[in-house]
Amino acid sequence: MGNAQNGSVISLQNVEKIYKTKAGPLKVLKGVNLEIKEGEFVAIVGPSGSGKSTLINMITGIDRPTSGEVFVAGQRLTNLSENQVAKWRGRNVGVVFQFFQLLPTLTVLENVMMPLHYTNTFRGKRKERAMELLEMVDLPDVAHKYPSQISGGQQQRAAIARALANNPKVLVGDEPTGNLDAVSAGLVFAMFEDLVAQGTTIVMVTHDRDLAGQIPRVEEVRDGQLVAQEEIDRRLVAGRD
Ligand SMILES: Nc1ncnc2c1ncn2[C@@H]1O[C@H](COP(=O)(O)OP(=O)(O)OP(=O)(O)O)[C@@H](O)[C@H]1O
């Protein structure tokens, strides 16, 4: 399943993003083309400020391009209103950030139940589904705690459970392991590998070269453009960074 045009589950076509700043327009994405097939696991790497977060915000619809087209899971995003995108995202894409962004006034269980309000999951089933998810990320014991009462690694696993609540085809992470110790990062990464094995498509930004090295496909952003794959390969062979 993808968009009918080319069989990709994620398709960015000549995407440009220009931010208005006090100093004038700032072109952050300079014509990005990216095709990702269902079930791929893709790392996005590149220097700070190169446009990685901007790029993945195009995929989640959190932000929209100045020009170009974005298709995700069969949906053209560029012609949807902000409201429509938010609804679509809640049903189709899981998003995980570096700072876990759980709602502090809700328990872990309530946080995981949140996305189920977007769907027609029967009210009585929501708690059951959320508990299942918490079991999957090995957190059933902290279901009734508040985010501030659990560790960073536990918060991130709860955030992943929340991101998976609606069985999204596509999971997007912006440095999801960036704020975790090595053990927690390893747990989260293992969880991602399981999800990919089950057919989920994952795109994650990471600064961690070792982690990126374990991800089958690596895309590098440099100054608002994707570096050609041949260039990445050439540098790998040459042993340079
Ligand atoms: N809303 C915005 N308004 C103006 N400029 C922005 C905005 N968001 C990002 N930028 C600028 O766009 C450029 C790319 O930012 P982006 O956050 O995509 O980089 P990044 O590769 O994710 O960096 P990092 O690795 O530090 O997270 C930066 O120069 C940033 O300052």
Ligand SMILES: [Mg+2]
């Ligand atoms: Mg970023």
